[in-house]
Structure formats: structure tokens, C-alpha cells
Amino acid sequence: MQTELLNVFIESASEVLESELGVAVSCGKVSTNVSTYITDDVTVLISLVGDVSGIAFYSMTLETAKAFVGCMLFQEIEEFDDLAQSGIGELGNVITGQSGTKLAEMGFEIQISVPTLLVGSGSSISTLDIKRHIVILETELGHFRLNLALRESATVDDLF
Amino acid sequence: MSKELIHYFTQSTVAVLEMELGLEATSGDVVSLSSKCSMSDVTVLVSLVGEVQGVVMYSMGMDTALRIVSELMFEEFEEFDELAQSGISEMGNIFSGQGVQLMEEAGFQTKISPPTLVQGPQASISTVGFGRYLVPICTDYGEIQIHLAVRQD
Structure with a gap:
């Protein structure tokens, strides 16, 4: 199940990065079962609620974030200001939204939250009892790290 | 929107602190913040989806977190280990x-x-374009700040 969920997010992230940024994406190393994560410069957090719940977060260096937003907005980004933050938040939103659509096709109804942005490296994010999977997506503009910590919500059938 | 709704979380936080921990808790005035701001040592982040969307965060110093979790779990925590993180x-x-x-x-x-737990004051958390409000909750164990950034769908 975890692999299927992860694949949905890898597929969506690759599609969105390719179409929004016009870059080639290759899927790098997959690490599983990590629970604490030390932040990169920029992390977009989006929660999922429904048949599958948890959190997806996307992290990258400041340089990569600026290059991504520059590509999306067709302009050079020098400062990671409100506009740039909102651009990178939106990128996370589109990837998660697209994953949500695919999950719905697989029979999982979910709602996604608005993006929250963590700026500054060296903090740690813990998803507690929900184990995380990390995939590095490589692009010519830099690495895009996809972190997924999801669990299937218990149904009445599971409880009895 | 955040300003009108934050009192629901103030009310629930004060009630839970009093009932679960027997702590006397008083809430301060609502403060308006910019959408990006730095947090205390320990922050619990919970997203809201539905008719009201956004995020609510509870941020506190390490000392406060340790004292509260010790009270909650009936054992003295000196280190903010996995059990303590899970408790907070x-x-x-x-x-x-x-x-x-x-x-x-x-x-x-x-x-x-x-909930998702963010630790370390190095990072600032931005609610990207959402108005954000804070209410400080004072307890004997230190201050817990409630941040709310939501909009009505």
C-alpha cells in the first residue's frame, strides 16, 4: 500500500515539475521508515485528511526554490519574498492536488490542506508514529525531495 | 476570519489544560502577525480542511514542553525524546x-x-498569504502560543 501511495506522488511530482518548469526529472534514491527529518532551506507542508491521512512535504535548497519559482514566473528571483513563497507553496499544492485526483481514481477520498511553508534549515520535523518515505527527484535546477508520511484511516471493518 | 475563529481554540486549549493537567491557564489578547514568523523551540502543527481551511499551531519553549509532558504522562522527562514528542x-x-x-x-x-511536530527555532513558518493571529496562553509552566491562519471556503 505504502509503495502504491508513494508511486502516485512520485508520478504526480514528476509530471508537475516537467510541465510547470519544463525540466527533465529523474527519480533518485528512495529511503523508507524514517521518522525525523532535518529541514532543508525551504519546505512546503501539506496535510491530507480522509481515507488516507498524514502529510506530504517537499523540500529543497533556497537556490533550487528560487530557480523553480523563476521558471514558473518567467523572471529572475533574487529574494525569496512573499511572491516567491507563494509560488513554491502553489507548486506543492498542484502536486498534492494531482496526487489527490489519482488517489480518488483508486478509490481513496481525501481532502488536502492549504500549504504551510517552513523557511530555514536545521529544524526537525517529526511525523511521530507515521513512518516517512523520502524520494529525491533530480532536475537540472536542483534536487526536489519528496517526503511522504501517510496512513490509511481505520474503517469500521478494521475495528471489529 | 482567523481573528473571529481563534477564540474557539483559545477556549478549548484553556479547558483541556485545566481539565487534563489541572493547570491554571489564562489567555492574553489576540495579536495580529505577518504571515511569516519564527516560532519557539517546539511547535505542533495541525491543518484544518473543510469549510474553514488553514492551519493551527501551538508553539512553546522546550522547558514548557518538558514540564507539560511530564505532567501529562505522570513521569519526569528531562529529554524531549520520542515519547515526549508524541505526548506533546x-x-x-x-x-x-x-x-x-x-x-x-x-x-x-x-x-x-x-499533528506534525516541528522542533528548533531556526526555521520560520509562513502561512503563505493567510492573515495570522496569535493568542498567548499563560500557565504555571510557561507560555503556549496559539497561532491560527485560516480562511473560510
Whole structure:
């Protein structure tokens, strides 16, 4: 199940990065079962609620974030200001939204939250009892790290 | 919107602190913040989805987190280990669950996500374009800040 969920997010992230940024994406190393994560410069957090719940977060260096937003907005980004933050938040939103659509096709109804942005490296994010999977997506503009910590919500059938 | 709704979370937080921990808790004035701001040592983040969307966060110093979790779990914590992290997160989950229940009674259908814990004051958290409000909750164990950044769908 975890692999299927992860694949949905890898597929969506690759599609969105390719179409929004016009870059080639290759899927790098997959690490599983990590629970604490030390932040990169920029992390977009989006929660999922429904048949599958948890959190997806996307992290990258400041340089990569600026290059991504520059590509999306067709302009050079020098400062990671409100506009740039909102651009990178939106990128996370589109990837998660697209994953949500695919999950719905697989029979999982979910709602996604608005993006929250963590700026500054060296903090740690813990998803507690929900184990995380990390995939590095490589692009010519830099690495895009996809972190997924999801669990299937218990149904009445599971409880009895 | 955040300004009108934050009192639901203030109310639930004060009630839970008093009932679960027997702590005397008083809430301060609502403060308006910019959408990006730095946090204390320990922050529990819970997203809201539904008619009201956004995020609620509970931020506190390490000392406060350790004292609260010691009280909650009936054992002395000196280190903020996994058990302590899980205890503080669960508390954020309860604050939010009760807050959302109060909102539901007032006619807003909203669900909450599982809690995520952010540690370390190095990072600042931005709610990207959402107005954000803070209420400080004073307890004998130190201050807990409630941040709310939501909009009505």
C-alpha cells in the first residue's frame, strides 16, 4: 500500500515539475521508515485528511526554490519574498492536488490542506508514529525531495 | 476570519489544560502577525480542511514542553525524546479536536489532520498569504502560543 501511495506522488511530482518548469526529472534514491527529518532551506507542508491521512512535504535548497519559482514566473528571483513563497507553496499544492485526483481514481477520498511553508534549515520535523518515505527527484535546477508520511484511516471493518 | 475563529481554540486549549493537567491557564489578547514568523523551540502543527481551511499551531519553549509532558504522562522527562514528542503532539491534537468541535457547534464543518511536530527555532513558518493571529496562553509552566491562519471556503 505504502509503495502504491508513494508511486502516485512520485508520478504526480514528476509530471508537475516537467510541465510547470519544463525540466527533465529523474527519480533518485528512495529511503523508507524514517521518522525525523532535518529541514532543508525551504519546505512546503501539506496535510491530507480522509481515507488516507498524514502529510506530504517537499523540500529543497533556497537556490533550487528560487530557480523553480523563476521558471514558473518567467523572471529572475533574487529574494525569496512573499511572491516567491507563494509560488513554491502553489507548486506543492498542484502536486498534492494531482496526487489527490489519482488517489480518488483508486478509490481513496481525501481532502488536502492549504500549504504551510517552513523557511530555514536545521529544524526537525517529526511525523511521530507515521513512518516517512523520502524520494529525491533530480532536475537540472536542483534536487526536489519528496517526503511522504501517510496512513490509511481505520474503517469500521478494521475495528471489529 | 482567523481573528473571529481563534477564540474557539483559545477556549478549548484553556479547558483541556485545566481539565487534563489541572493547570491554571489564562489567555492574553489576540495579536495580529505577518504571515511569516519564527516560532519557539517546539511547535505542533495541525491543518484544518473543510469549510474553514488553514492551519493551527501551538508553539512553546522546550522547558514548557518538558514540564507539560511530564505532567501529562505522570513521569519526569528531562529529554524531549520520542515519547515526549508524541505526548506533546497528542496534546495539540486534543486542543484542535475540541476547538473544531466548538466550531462545528457554531456551524462550521471542519476536519483536522494528524499533528506534525516541528522542533528548533531556526526555521520560520509562513502561512503563505493567510492573515495570522496569535493568542498567548499563560500557565504555571510557561507560555503556549496559539497561532491560527485560516480562511473560510
